[in-house]
Amino acid sequence: MRYFQILKVAYKALGRNKMRSSLTMLGIIIGVAAVIAMLGIGEGAKKMVNSQIASLGDNLLNIFPGSFMSGGMRAGAGTRTSLTEEDAKAIKEKCPAVLRISPVVRTGAQVVAGNLNWGTSIEGYSTDFPLIRSWPLASGTFFTEQDVKGATKVCILGKTVVDNLFAGQDPIGEIIRIKKLPFRVIGVLSSKGQNAFGRDQDDMIVVPYTTAQKKIAGITYINSIIASAVDRTKIDLATKQVTDLLRQRHRILPGQDDDFTVRSQLDIATAAGSTSKIMTILLAAIASISLIVGGIGIMNIMLVSVTERTREIGIRMAVGARGKDILTQFLIESIVLSLIGGIVGILLGVLTSKAISVILRWPIFISVLAIALSFFFSGFVGVFFGFYPARKASNLDPIEALRYE
Amino acid sequence: MDKLISTDHLVKIYKLGDYEIQALRGINLSIEKGEFVAIMGPSGSGKSTLMHILGCLDRPTKGKYFLEEKDISSLDRNSLAGIRNQKIGFVFQSFNLLSRTTALENVELPLLYNSSYSKEKTEKAKKALSMVGLEGRENHYPNKLSGGQQQRVAIARALVNDPAIILADEPTGNLDSITSMEVMEIFQSLNNNGITIILITHEKDIAAYAKRNITFRDGKIVRDEIIPVPKKAKDELLSLPPVENEEEI
Ligand SMILES: Nc1ncnc2c1ncn2[C@@H]1O[C@H](COP(=O)(O)OP(=O)(O)OP(=O)(O)O)[C@@H](O)[C@H]1O
Numbered sequence A: 001m002r003y004f005q006i007l008k009v010a011y012k013a014l015g016r017n018k019m020r021s022s023l024t025m026l027g028i029i030i031g032v033a034a035v036i037a038m039l040g041i042g043e044g045a046k047k048m049v050n051s052q053i054a055s056l057g058d059n060l061l062n063i064f065p066g067s068f069m070s071g072g073m074r075a076g077a078g079t080r081t082s083l084t085e086e087d088a089k090a091i092k093e094k095c096p097a098v099l100r101i102s103p104v105v106r107t108g109a110q111v112v113a114g115n116l117n118w119g120t121s122i123e124g125y126s127t128d129f130p131l132i133r134s135w136p137l138a139s140g141t142f143f144t145e146q147d148v149k150g151a152t153k154v155c156i157l158g159k160t161v162v163d164n165l166f167a168g169q170d171p172i173g174e175i176i177r178i179k180k181l182p183f184r185v186i187g188v189l190s191s192k193g194q195n196a197f198g199r200d201q202d203d204m205i206v207v208p209y210t211t212a213q214k215k216i217a218g219i220t221y222i223n224s225i226i227a228s229a230v231d232r233t234k235i236d237l238a239t240k241q242v243t244d245l246l247r248q249r250h251r252i253l254p255g256q257d258d259d260f261t262v263r264s265q266l267d268i269a270t271a272a273g274s275t276s277k278i279m280t281i282l283l284a285a286i287a288s289i290s291l292i293v294g295g296i297g298i299m300n301i302m303l304v305s306v307t308e309r310t311r312e313i314g315i316r317m318a319v320g321a322r323g324k325d326i327l328t329q330f331l332i333e334s335i336v337l338s339l340i341g342g343i344v345g346i347l348l349g350v351l352t353s354k355a356i357s358v359i360l361r362w363p364i365f366i367s368v369l370a371i372a373l374s375f376f377f378s379g380f381v382g383v384f385f386g387f388y389p390a391r392k393a394s395n396l397d398p399i400e401a402l403r404y405e
Numbered sequence B: 001m002d003k004l005i006s007t008d009h010l011v012k013i014y015k016l017g018d019y020e021i022q023a024l025r026g027i028n029l030s031i032e033k034g035e036f037v038a039i040m041g042p043s044g045s046g047k048s049t050l051m052h053i054l055g056c057l058d059r060p061t062k063g064k065y066f067l068e069e070k071d072i073s074s075l076d077r078n079s080l081a082g083i084r085n086q087k088i089g090f091v092f093q094s095f096n097l098l099s100r101t102t103a104l105e106n107v108e109l110p111l112l113y114n115s116s117y118s119k120e121k122t123e124k125a126k127k128a129l130s131m132v133g134l135e136g137r138e139n140h141y142p143n144k145l146s147g148g149q150q151q152r153v154a155i156a157r158a159l160v161n162d163p164a165i166i167l168a169d170e171p172t173g174n175l176d177s178i179t180s181m182e183v184m185e186i187f188q189s190l191n192n193n194g195i196t197i198i199l200i201t202h203e204k205d206i207a208a209y210a211k212r213n214i215t216f217r218d219g220k221i222v223r224d225e226i227i228p229v230p231k232k233a234k235d236e237l238l239s240l241p242p243v244e245n246e247e248e249i
């Protein structure tokens, strides 16, 4: 029996009960649509996290005070002050795998310009900030080595700060007050938007770290250090050199825990990547359950169909259909049912994803792989759940089947 | 003459729990090519059971069945299906057509399971339909056809694969007497063209169209006689008043 003929028979049989066929397909449609949308959301999140992390500068190293336990908990109280400006300078001099370095001094402050004010984050860096973070200026200039040495009161504004204090007008040359002290605006940073965790990266003001330490925060230590390795392949080497140097400088005996932590951007990317992977797997697993429920629906309807068409099966057997022919016919029917459901489900899934991305402004990425996968998976559901009913049909006794009323 | 069917002590036992029904108790039968056999006998005497075994729908409990000299009592399900497709055409009392499927498609059905599947299957099916006088009704659905016409579609379906035997189990059981006569006329003309026919009937009138009558009782053949001059359905139809013959509207 040719496949075209079987397809025709399948199409007719399904067309005979349009309502029933569509309701059966609905299970698969919803399942596939859910899988597509979930994979799309997960994949989109992964892409977003990755691109944001890459935008931080991908050979970036972060050096924090205190040591991190494996679970991410900071160990030991009072270790927040363990990093100093001298540590940063020593790293720059003695670690050949480190190209650039900047201390980080971070504090929050209320900022006033004219009659507008805005609470934001004040971040002190060295002159290498734009290169380490691959974060160019939108306009103006960055501060110089002189500004760092003299702890001058100059600042570079993030885009959000400009929007809030200057309503988008050019702020360069203007004076703003940070903790009542006057600062001259010399530059504006280009916009980076939200980071992977939803924080607005443009809501900050960059000043020389010396200024941040002495004039704003009033501290002598630094909050952390950022550094860049000479290239991507040297990240691990740079991490080791920094660790060895700081252990030596902090007089940490062998066997004792570090009082600092070196994290590469790669580590963070991997961690974020695995988190979003787990999310994707979880979401897809939940969606697959609905696909399985859809499959059970197909099995149920196919069993009903086999019972209803027992006499037809008997007639076909009487004129020479072998068990194999009957099996193929019912299997094809359930595959057709599930594949049509799959195709409609893919369309619905893509549309739903688009709607979600527009309404919730969540990035959605639908890969060809996800579509191909859902298509084949729905076909597989058809085979898997159609097999038992088809087999039951093919094993019917011809005489019994012919007698069936 | 060539031997078409021969059975050696066929026994069929149905088991219902620990209760046994002996449907056939040792049938020795021999049928040659070109015969037209009518099988008669009271209800429950085992006629249909024999027919199912001869038609390869069922297997005997004991004994042997040779079709065209080949022992087929021990073949598996698939081989039996192949034989049903190639050598046997069934006609049932209740027609057994697929509903919501046109006359033509019903007739094409055996060709779908034909391993030597030919492109001319529509042609073959049309020819079979015209042999039973149904040209022009190809696209009619069974529920739009009269009982006699439905049975003729079933006969066309039985014919379409050029079978060695046509097995008919009470083919006229659901038809009125004139329509029965018409169906018997078709059988007679097919038989004249060389097709072997085995027909089960309760009616002596119908058996009188066959060339040989076999009578069953309690799973055994009790009588087997040759009818020297069978009735001719065609002549009888011609002698009827013309109005009553108008079955098609
Ligand atoms: N599947 C079955 N299971 C159990 N018993 C059966 C089965 N089929 C037939 N029988 C029994 O076998 C015997 C012969 O049945 P069969 O159908 O061959 O009779 P028949 O001569 O065709 O009768 P009728 O003229 O009523 O059609 C009967 O007693 C019947 O009850």
Ligand SMILES: [Mg+2]
Residues within 6 Å of the ligand: B047, B048, B049, B169
């Ligand atoms: Mg019977």
